[in-house]
Amino acid sequence: MVVEKPSGLLSVPAKPPCSPDCVETRLRGEFPEVLLVHRLDFETSGVMVFARTRLAQRHLNWQFQRREVDKTYLARVLGRVKAVEGRIEMPLTCDWPNRPRQKVCYREGRPALTDWRVADRANDVTRMVLHPLTGRSHQIRVHLAAIGHPILGDPCYGSPAAVAAADRLQLHAAGIAFRHPDGGARVSFLSQPPF
Helix, strand or coil, rough: EEEECCCCEEEEEECCCCCCHHCCCCCCCCHCCECCCCCCCCCCCEEEEEEEHHHHHHHHHHHHHHCCCEEEEEEECCCCCCCCCCECCCCCCCCCCCCCCEEEEECCCCCCEEEEEEEEEEEEEEEEEEECCCCCCCCCHHHHHCCCCCCCCCCCCCCHHHHHCCCCCCCEEEEEEEEEEEEEEEEEEEECCCC
């Protein structure tokens, strides 16, 4: 099952006493068998995949673990990114005193790779197409902030100017491609960004 998650909605239920409202709970109301495959951050919008059987969930999880799932994100970042394309290779780990924040750490971090290219530039904003090759928490957000181009509207990693530049996080899961668990055909799904 492929769905579009809006910004401002959790992927999975939060720990009590927070609201249990989330994509997974809403889907379970109509499809009780639905099973989580991956997550998007609360502030991130875009395409998500859920399984409807345990076998499908195992197959999809296996593809994520082997990095066989192609993910495409769109982001608007502060500043004019000079290069046309590149790769960010910075290991990430949890910033324990400031959880759930993550941080770049070359000593204890786990490998994290993000390929990117510039889609367009306007004034002091760059629109980027990003392909995370690993799936670390907040990976794209931390990587872009670390290279000096925080995502507009990012309340966690953005500079004051980046936070003030948008009323929401300008990060959208625009596409996902994988092998269908039933038959193995390559399938892809796209979602237009709301910004």
